[in-house]
Structures are given as structure tokens and as C-alpha cells.
Amino acid sequence: MLRVFVTGGTFDKTYDEIHGRLSFGDTHVPEMLTLGRSRVELTVETLMMIDSLEMTDIERERIVARCAECLERRIVVTHGTDTMVETAAYLARHVPGKTIVLTGAMVPYAFGSSDGLFNLGSALSFVQVLPPGVYVAMNGTHFAWDRVRKNRALGIFEALE
Amino acid sequence: MLRVFVTGGTFDKTYDEIHGRLSFGDTHVPEMLTLGRSRVELTVETLMMIDSLEMTDIERERIVARCAECLERRIVVTHGTDTMVETAAYLARHVPGKTIVLTGAMVPYAFGSSDGLFNLGSALSFVQVLPPGVYVAMNGTHFAWDRVRKNRALGIFEALE
Amino acid sequence: MLRVFVTGGTFDKTYDEIHGRLSFGDTHVPEMLTLGRSRVELTVETLMMIDSLEMTDIERERIVARCAECLERRIVVTHGTDTMVETAAYLARHVPGKTIVLTGAMVPYAFGSSDGLFNLGSALSFVQVLPPGVYVAMNGTHFAWDRVRKNRALGIFEALE
Amino acid sequence: MLRVFVTGGTFDKTYDEIHGRLSFGDTHVPEMLTLGRSRVELTVETLMMIDSLEMTDIERERIVARCAECLERRIVVTHGTDTMVETAAYLARHVPGKTIVLTGAMVPYAFGSSDGLFNLGSALSFVQVLPPGVYVAMNGTHFAWDRVRKNRALGIFEALE
Numbered sequence: 001m002l003r004v005f006v007t008g009g010t011f012d013k014t015y016d017e018i019h020g021r022l023s024f025g026d027t028h029v030p031e032m033l034t035l036g037r038s039r040v041e042l043t044v045e046t047l048m049m050i051d052s053l054e055m056t057d058i059e060r061e062r063i064v065a066r067c068a069e070c071l072e073r074r075i076v077v078t079h080g081t082d083t084m085v086e087t088a089a090y091l092a093r094h095v096p097g098k099t100i101v102l103t104g105a106m107v108p109y110a111f112g113s114s115d116g117l118f119n120l121g122s123a124l125s126f127v128q129v130l131p132p133g134v135y136v137a138m139n140g141t142h143f144a145w146d147r148v149r150k151n152r153a154l155g156i157f158e159a160l161e
Numbered sequence: 162m163l164r165v166f167v168t169g170g171t172f173d174k175t176y177d178e179i180h181g182r183l184s185f186g187d188t189h190v191p192e193m194l195t196l197g198r199s200r201v202e203l204t205v206e207t208l209m210m211i212d213s214l215e216m217t218d219i220e221r222e223r224i225v226a227r228c229a230e231c232l233e234r235r236i237v238v239t240h241g242t243d244t245m246v247e248t249a250a251y252l253a254r255h256v257p258g259k260t261i262v263l264t265g266a267m268v269p270y271a272f273g274s275s276d277g278l279f280n281l282g283s284a285l286s287f288v289q290v291l292p293p294g295v296y297v298a299m300n301g302t303h304f305a306w307d308r309v310r311k312n313r314a315l316g317i318f319e320a321l322e
Numbered sequence: 323m324l325r326v327f328v329t330g331g332t333f334d335k336t337y338d339e340i341h342g343r344l345s346f347g348d349t350h351v352p353e354m355l356t357l358g359r360s361r362v363e364l365t366v367e368t369l370m371m372i373d374s375l376e377m378t379d380i381e382r383e384r385i386v387a388r389c390a391e392c393l394e395r396r397i398v399v400t401h402g403t404d405t406m407v408e409t410a411a412y413l414a415r416h417v418p419g420k421t422i423v424l425t426g427a428m429v430p431y432a433f434g435s436s437d438g439l440f441n442l443g444s445a446l447s448f449v450q451v452l453p454p455g456v457y458v459a460m461n462g463t464h465f466a467w468d469r470v471r472k473n474r475a476l477g478i479f480e481a482l483e
Numbered sequence: 484m485l486r487v488f489v490t491g492g493t494f495d496k497t498y499d500e501i502h503g504r505l506s507f508g509d510t511h512v513p514e515m516l517t518l519g520r521s522r523v524e525l526t527v528e529t530l531m532m533i534d535s536l537e538m539t540d541i542e543r544e545r546i547v548a549r550c551a552e553c554l555e556r557r558i559v560v561t562h563g564t565d566t567m568v569e570t571a572a573y574l575a576r577h578v579p580g581k582t583i584v585l586t587g588a589m590v591p592y593a594f595g596s597s598d599g600l601f602n603l604g605s606a607l608s609f610v611q612v613l614p615p616g617v618y619v620a621m622n623g624t625h626f627a628w629d630r631v632r633k634n635r636a637l638g639i640f641e642a643l644e
Contacts, residue, residue, distance in 0.1 A: 361622035
């Protein structure tokens, strides 16, 4: 059994056609799992729907608390890319003994050009086979939490030497 | 380094608008990797573009030969779902010591409702972390080659007890 | 008030993932109107769901009967492209005094690469402003029923000189 | 012969994945015409790429000047929805004797849920058959420039009584 915690991020941004801007509604994760015909046994739980630039330690503590107390030992966290690595470090310090994979998207799922479905398929797969630890799964690759950074100029995640 | 062998299947079917039917053109795999912003180092090689119901031992021998002789030890094979399990068994008998993951799609990538991008993200992830062996990766799950069958009535892959 | 008669054709073909082939289910027209945020007052009525190559005079008589007896004087007929011109001619002979626009698609709406939504927006617009007569609306253009043919080699509709 | 003037608006907004926000790049109109298999003879000319809330009389004068001086007598203008009606009124006062249709989208074309392709098919069709005048074509409907307003609360265009 697996748990997916939703926290928002680009992944889940949608277009608010009344106000003409990006915003958050319900998460797209269940729809994406249906599209992927996912047969993975899992529970999706939305913790918050925020831009990761607005994430503070208050939100991180909530993510930590839910990751620690849930029964599942394999967890995917969807997260904005800008502070994904910070949250990964926070989880690594506070939630030992579980396999936690953070993922997200560079382009909202609601856009035709989104990498979201690819990343979700990737994260769900890594989390099933990696040993306990905290990882970032983006661009088809996984990184240990302390071996990765987001290169904001290029919009990619890259390994720290 | 990873290699992706393309063999066709639903995954890569496209719509021939002149003749009004499904057919094969070039593979969509490179376009899908671009969409997924994949940063995985890999080479894509098209071996054939056929419906897996038309696959005979001649084609399977070709897949085996290329999997055995290529330098990469981690290989993804895109394949039609109908005989994916047969080809997996064939590979298991003839290509020891490599991690080979077969994947495909229930709906062509060119359709809006395709599971292809999710499955490709999944297969590329499993192949990077699983030990040597031959696996089928569909629906977010991986199966050892001798522990899976396609349930044609439901259109899903399921574990053999 | 406007009426849309659905007869099938490429426009409405969908992918049957159990059998791995194109088939017909329910029409996509209501979903397409929702996507287009259509505010046109209209009623959608499915007359049949068939490939237009299989259309005989029995089906054409049914289309004629419904076009003649419905109260609306402005009608869109969705239709397979292969015999769209034949049905247009049949309607022109049997349903005087109404504006009837036939449209369809070269690629099923369910495909990302479909021209269906463009053609539906076009046909609904032409039908609101053209004088009584029977027309084909494809590729952003309208043709009087006796001034058009489908060029099957190129997959386009073109004016007869 | 027809001319399409592009001015930006929601229609053409794209997602800037480096900065995580909506922005403008090149217009999507040529790609949309290709998708619609448009056979309409036309020239696309980008005048500006701006949000219509930022449009001032300086930009409107430029649109007027190009509409007046171009040889075509049938013109489509793509435009943000928020001030589409103001620009329509401006054109009506300054460009007599031509058929000008303004259109746009409630959701960017780059989103899967966009009404853009439907509206473009509609606008291109109305402009070919309506008499000289300035019109707004949205939601499958056309309105004379002085008989329409945008209902911002509902996100629709509606007829003025």
C-alpha cells in the first residue's frame, strides 16, 4: 500500500477563466491515475494546495507529521519544484525508515505540453522499489535528497557533484 | 546508459487520415521523452513497427539478438500488449544478466486518453532500479515475466498467483 | 433555434481499448460544445453512428425525413467524409427551404490532432448566416452541395470548377 | 482573400516554465490553422502580443490603421476578451466598408480545455459570409459590435437588449 500526499505546485495549477490567471482547484492526481490506468493500490490525500514558493516551516511540519503518522511506508509527495529540495531535506531529517519520493511538474498538467503524467508514472514506480530514504523524482531520474538541486535558469533538476 | 527498443504496438499507432484507419508511422518515443523533459541518458532504436498479434519467432529472435548484443545492461522494450508476455518469456530464456522492462499502452499515444506517457515514465524508472531479470511494466506496476498475464476481457495486466 | 443531427463518421470514432480498434460509442458533440463554451441554442439528436462508407439510401432517407420534419430551419449534420457529398445531394433534392450544413473530420475528435472542433465551430457559424440550401463545411470553407468533391488522395474537400 | 491580425490575449498565452507564469511567445494561430486543416486563403500578421487589459488607444490606432490600409476586405482580429468590445467599437467608428470579426478565447489554446480552436473556426466562417460591419464572434455566436458585452462574472459574451 502506498500513499500520495498532494501539496499543490505547478503540477496542479489550473486556469481560472473568470479571472484570467493560474490558480488552484482540486488536485488532478486522481484523473491522472485514471488516465494512466494505474492499478497501484494507493490513497490520495490533499494536504494543501499552494505554490511551493509560499511554503513555510508550518506547512513542512504538516507534511512531516502526516508522512510520519500514516501507516504506509512508501509515500509520494507532489510538490512545487521551486522548494522541492528544501522539503525533501526537511523530510529526511524528520521521517526515518520510509521511502518518500517527491515529484512535480515544470508545466501544469492541464496544459497539453505538461510533463506531469510522465513524472507521476515515474515517481510511483521509483517509490515501489527504492530502499528507505527521501528522493526527488523528476525528468525520469531519481536523486537522493542531498544530491540534487533545481537549476532555475534551465528549468531542470541536476545532480550535485 | 539505457537503451529503448521500439517494436510498435498500440503505443505507437497513429491515425492515417487518407485511408481512415490506424497505422504505423515513426515512433512517438522521442516526442514523448521531450514532453516528459526526460534527462535519462538513453538511445532509442526502432526494431520494427508491428502489431504484436503479428509478431512471430522471427521478430522475437531479432529483439533477443539486439538486447543481447547491445552494450547497455538496462533496456526498455515498447511492445503491443497482446503478446507482451510471450516476448517477455522469450527474452527471459535467451538474454541473461540484463534488466529488461517491456511496456506499452492500452490506447495509442496520439489519442488524448492514452496511458502511454504514464507507462513510459514508469518503465524508464523501473528499469533503472530493478535487478537483472525480465519484467512487464504496465498500469504503474511491474511484474516478473513469469508472474503476469494480460486479462483481455478487462484490458489490464494482472499478477499470476 | 438550431438542430444538430449526428450520423457518425470519423468525427465520432473512438478507440476501443479492449479490442484494439476504432469503433463508435456515444457522440462527442455535446462534449465539444462544452469545450467551445457554445452559447448557440440547439438540440443534438443522434440518428445513427456509422461509417459513411456503409451508408445506404435507407439511412439517407432517415436523415432526409428528420431534416424535413423537425421544426428548425437551420440544421447541422455531422457525417463521415467519404460520402458526405452524396448525402448532401440527396438532401438538396428532398429538403427544400432549409439551411443544412454537413460537416465532419479527417481525424477523430478523440485524437489530439483532430480538426473536429475547428470544423464544428465553422459549421455552426455558417449555418446561422447562409441562405436556404445544402452546404458542405470543411477546412474552414463552405461549398454549395453541387460545387464540391472530396479529393481522396489529398484528404481535402475542393471546389468543382 | 482574408487577413488575420493577431493582437495577443488569453487566446495566445503560453506557459513560461522557467518563470512559472503565463506569458506571450509566438502566436499559435498558424498551428491552429494547420490543426483545423484550414484551406481558407489568408495571411496572418502579428500586430502585438499583449493582454487586452493593457491595450490603450495607441494600440487601437495601430489596429485601425492596419485594418484600413490592408487590401483585404474581410478581416479576423484575435484579441483578449476583456476589452474586445471596446476595440470593436473603435474599429466600427474608424474602418467603414469592411467585414471585421473579433474573436478570442476564455482559456489559452495551449491548455487542453481551450475554446480557442472552436472560436477560430467560427470567426473564420462568419467573416466569409457576413456583410460589412464589425462583429464579435465568441461561443459559436456573432454579435454586432454595439449589441454585445462581456459578462465578466459568468465569463461569457451576451447580447445587449
